[in-house]
Amino acid sequence: PRGIDLHAPDIAADVIEVVYRALLEGQRIEADYRPRVAGGDTLKTYEINPLGIVFRDQVAYLVCTLWAYEDIRQLALHRFERAELLESARVEPEEFDLDSYIAAGHFHIRESGETLALRARFNADAAYHLYETPLATDQQLTPSGEGRIELAATVLDTQQLRWWLLGFGANVEVIAPESLRAELAAEAQRMAEQYRASAPDPALN
Numbered sequence: 001p002r003g004i005d006l007h008a009p010d011i012a013a014d015v016i017e018v019v020y021r022a023l024l025e026g027q028r029i030e031a032d033y034r035p036r037v038a039g040g041d042t043l044k045t046y047e048i049n050p051l052g053i054v055f056r057d058q059v060a061y062l063v064c065t066l067w068a069y070e071d072i073r074q075l076a077l078h079r080f081e082r083a084e085l086l087e088s089a090r091v092e093p094e095e096f097d098l099d100s101y102i103a104a105g106h107f108h109i110r111e112s113g114e115t116l117a118l119r120a121r122f123n124a125d126a127a128y129h130l131y132e133t134p135l136a137t138d139q140q141l142t143p144s145g146e147g148r149i150e151l152a153a154t155v156l157d158t159q160q161l162r163w164w165l166l167g168f169g170a171n172v173e174v175i176a177p178e179s180l181r182a183e184l185a186a187e188a189q190r191m192a193e194q195y196r197a198s199a200p201d202p203a204l205n
Helices: 014-025 100-103 124-132 158-164 177-198
Strands: 027-033 042-058 060-068 073-076 080-089 110-123 140-145 147-158 173-178
Touching: 014 027, 014 042, 014 080, 027 140, 042 100, 110 124, 124 140, 124 147, 124 173, 147 158, 158 177, 173 177
Parallel strands: none
Antiparallel strands: 027 042, 027 080, 042 060, 060 073, 110 147, 110 173, 140 147
């Protein structure tokens, strides 16, 4: 889970039954799927090799390959319109392991595919949970005065990292890398401008 609880989307019962059977019996499936692109109005038919199901927050994803390709895909189960079990056997990429795939960060939205040497200063209360649940295996936490804690850690360059940092508001200041600091500073500026521009008229209260 990433944060606030959201209501789970509806998944067709016949779809989930076919997907589970395909996983358990090692079969392929054919499915009609609505990709997120184009507003979800486009329906595509895929031949799918199911490899596993991952639940992220309230959304279930089928980890799979399509047709004879070996690149791993993630398809949200609630976007399936139809699923049919095929007689052909599933084809699994060589040395594929679902746990390793997840651990490698493939369920994060990557920005560059690289890692970042993150340095950030947290208010002590905001940093408290990092002592118990580290952000990375090489994490270092150092008191920096004025009730602040400096974090140093090697992390994936992802959208989730940005959402996590922005969630602390003024309780965190990114020090490095400079590019990430500038990006978050620009986002904070846009937020401030938006709130100033849309401030309610006191006379209407």
